[in-house]
Amino acid sequence: xxxxxxxxxxxxxxxxxxxxxxxxxxxxxxxxxxxxxxxxxxxxxxxxxxxxxxxxxxxxxxxxxxxxxxxxxxxxxxxxxxxxxxxxxxxxxxxxxxxxxxxxxxxxxxxxxxxxxxxxxxxxxxxxxxxxxxxxxxxxxxxxxxxxxxxxxxxxxxxxxxxxxxxxxxxxx
Numbered sequence: 001x002x003x004x005x006x007x008x009x010x011x012x013x014x015x016x017x018x019x020x021x022x023x024x025x026x027x028x029x030x031x032x033x034x035x036x037x038x039x040x041x042x043x044x045x046x047x048x049x050x051x052x053x054x055x056x057x058x059x060x061x062x063x064x065x066x067x068x069x070x071x072x073x074x075x076x077x078x079x080x081x082x083x084x085x086x087x088x089x090x091x092x093x094x095x096x097x098x099x100x101x102x103x104x105x106x107x108x109x110x111x112x113x114x115x116x117x118x119x120x121x122x123x124x125x126x127x128x129x130x131x132x133x134x135x136x137x138x139x140x141x142x143x144x145x146x147x148x149x150x151x152x153x154x155x156x157x158x159x160x161x162x163x164x165x166x167x168x169x170x171x172x173x
Contacts, residue, residue, distance in 0.1 A: 035090035101142020
């Protein structure tokens with residue numbers, strides 16, 4: 001395995017050479033509820049267009065550094081989206097994002113970019129959730145295409161769906 005930043009064309013460029021994509025949304029719940037809902041109930045809000053398995057039944061985050069985040073199909077098969085690198089409830093989670101330039105799964109964290117999600121208190125009962133795709137250069141020659149596909153207005157489909165499932169006094173999370 002080469003170091004990040006090597007000149008080998010099969011390895012990614014320096015992670016800072018492709019700007020990150022950052023999106024955010026404010027939700028009307030405390031950070032602990034927002035974090036718990038994001039990591040504990042993703043199947044409720046994860047976009048149907050973001051799927052790796054044929055017939056998704058569940059999206060799962062294993063609640064620890066070193067855990068997986070993955071999808072389970074109705075037939076019981078599983079496909080990894082990546083690994084949990086940082087698990088700091090209720091403030092932050094960092095994940096590898098194991099997809100290639102065509103958004104197909106890869107099994108290589110060296111070529112996987114990172115997804116950083118932070119939960120910041122914005123007042124009593126309010127939280128800013130920021131989702132950042134960083135180290136996109138890890139996708140190699142496809143990095144620009146990946147960035148172009150995920151860039152766009154904030155909050156984006158994923159965070160908008162997440163926010164829509166949270167209510168101030170609701171029974172979620």
